Amino acid sequence: MPVAHTVSAYDDELRWLVRRLSEMGGIGEGMVADSVQALVNADMALAQRVISEDLLxxxxxxxxxxxAxxxxxxxxxxxxxxxxxxGSIRIASDLERVGDLGKNIAKRVIAVHTMAQPKKLVRGLEHLAELALTQLKEVLDAFATRSPELATSIRERDEEIDAIYTSLFRELLTYMMEDPRNITACTHLLFCAKNIERIGDHATNIxxxxxxxxxxxxxxxxxPKDDDTANVIATSPGD
Amino acid sequence: MPVAHTVSAYDDELRWLVRRLSEMGGIGEGMVADSVQALVNADMALAQRVISEDLLxxxxxxxxxxxAxxxxxxxxxxxxxxxxxxGSIRIASDLERVGDLGKNIAKRVIAVHTMAQPKKLVRGLEHLAELALTQLKEVLDAFATRSPELATSIRERDEEIDAIYTSLFRELLTYMMEDPRNITACTHLLFCAKNIERIGDHATNIxxxxxxxxxxxxxxxxxPKDDDTANVIATSPGD
Structure with a gap:
């Protein structure tokens, strides 16, 4: 039965794409979660592992x-x-970029691990990452189940991530103004926050x-795809 | 001659894709160039125009x-x-993102236009943008002429953009440390620089x-796709 054989081989090919994307999603989620844990615990070994996983x-x-x-x-x-x-090509490209962003966070861990970091702000980053990771997990479920309803609700929730990112951005600026010795560490944390906000955008793309x-x-x-921090004007304590 | 007709219609369809991509490239280049000019001249009207063009x-x-x-x-x-x-789908996605990045620079112009900005650093940004725009222009030529040699040389030149971005990043941090009143403006300039560095990455993707x-x-x-600023450790003058 050559026809049946052909159809079944074709189905296998499509299933391979879905499976490989799901593996990519798992790796990407793990990299992001680990990079933020590495930041929280100043865990250099974990940061190094995230960096090496990006190649996968x-x-x-x-x-x-x-x-494809x-x-x-x-x-x-x-x-x-x-x-x-x-769609598989597009999603693979978004997930590859999620990995890049996780890797970039991990590299910043290595730059800032010896510096004092404001615990409250690191916790804020952790919370932001939890939201972005939930979006990523759910959008991969939405892909697996082909659910347009779930996809719609995920896109709507991206605004919450943007709002929290904007408030973190303001807090980090304030912290930098209070003491210039915080500037380097806080700048890296700013870029980490931006990376996490972008991961949310990639979940929205997916x-x-x-x-x-x-x-x-x-x-x-x-x-609204853009974040709101482009409009933030903070005044320094001295102004 | 139905066959000739079909082939010619097909050729028209392919040409439409190439023409539309080339239009997108022109709009994207214009947005990036205008956003940086708006920054240099604190030109709010130009910044607003860039923001509105993103929809195109x-x-x-x-x-x-x-x-497609x-x-x-x-x-x-x-x-x-x-x-x-x-490939057209991928390039369109890169060019759309270039527009987002130009728009984000334009929004920051509005946030910082009343603040004192270090002329030297704004000039540095201008130079970075010139390099990224050259990459973008040339990669669109490479697409129009299907030149793998030009594509290869463009990818190799991305390292120059990364090096200049890293040096700007360091200078901006130093400037922030010297006077906390610079922090807000310099943070926006940092993100503008990062946006331009990303535009270079999109040229590389293309x-x-x-x-x-x-x-x-x-x-x-x-x-090496990542920028090097993730490793930058600057010490404040007080350390």
Whole structure:
């Protein structure tokens, strides 16, 4: 039965893409969680491990890209299958970038681990990371179940991450103004916070891809993608 | 002659993608150049214009995505055509993100335009932006001419942008430490610099896509994508 064999091989190829993406998601989540734990505990060994794991995501993204192009060329898929395969390329690219951002946090751990860090702000970062990781976990569930409803609710929740990021940004500026010796550490924490906010954006991108794969329609483009810190004006204590 | 007609319509579709991408590139370049000019001249009207232009790129990206999926479904392209169409989706996504970064710089202009800004550092930013814009222009030429050689040389030059970004980052930290009243403005400039460094990364991403479209092979993955500022440790004058 050559036809049945062909269809089954095709299904295997599609399942391979989904499985590989799910592995990428797991690695990305782990890297982000570990990088923030490394920051909280000044754990250099953990930070180093996160940095070395990034290569796994780079390799996986290339594999998914190559395989997806091959499947399209060989199978000439239509409609939802085609959307799913192209969606896989997009999601792989978002997850690879999530890994980059986790790695960048880990590198900053190494720069700041000997410096005094404001506990309250590090806890704020931890909370921000929990929210972003929840978004990432749920959007991978939304992909696995092809749920446009879940994808929509995930995109809406990104505003909460932006609001917390903006308030952390303000607090970090204030802390820097109070004592210039905090400037280097706080600048690294600012970029860590920005990285986590960007991870939330990537979860939102993935939500939009999931919605498109599931429905064939693109989500409306009215979401505010930019963070609000671009508008923050803090005055120094001396002003 | 239905066959000739079909082929010609198909060619038109492919040309539409290339033309639309080239328009996106022009808009993105303009936004980045204008946002930096707005910063240099504290030009609020120009900053506002950049912010409003971002929508054009969002719309164009969606159009390219929809059209590309449609072309693949209808024409079932093979080999280089398929790589080119999927490459268009990737490049559109990079250019859309370049626009976001330009818009973010423009928003920071509005936050900092009343503050004293270190002229030397703003000039440093201008120089960084010139390099990133050159990369962007050349990579769009590389796409138009399908030149893997040009794509390779563009990727190699990204290190120069990273080096200048790192030196700007250090200078901005020093300036903040010298006078806490500089902290807010310099933090916004730090993020502007980071945005420009990211624009260089997107030019590099596009170079990799161009290489793949032209050759069918992926570039080696050994480029250092991360910036070096994650390792910067600056000590305050008081230490």
């Amino acid at each position: 995501l780079d390799v996986a993204e290339r594999e998914i890209y190559d395989r 192009v091959l499947i399209i060329a060989k199978r000439q898929p239509m409609a939802q299958d085609l959307r799913e395969i192209i 939500a939009e891809t999931v919605y498109y794969v599931a429905t064939g329609d693109q989500m409306s483009s009215d979401r | 790129l969002d719309v164009a990206e969606r159009e390219i995505y929809d059209r 999926v449609l072309i693949i479904a209808k024409r079932q392209p093979m080999a280089q055509d398929l790589r080119e169409i999927i 170079a990799e896509t161009v290489y793949y479209v032209a050759t069918g092979d992926q570039m080696s993955s050994d480029r």
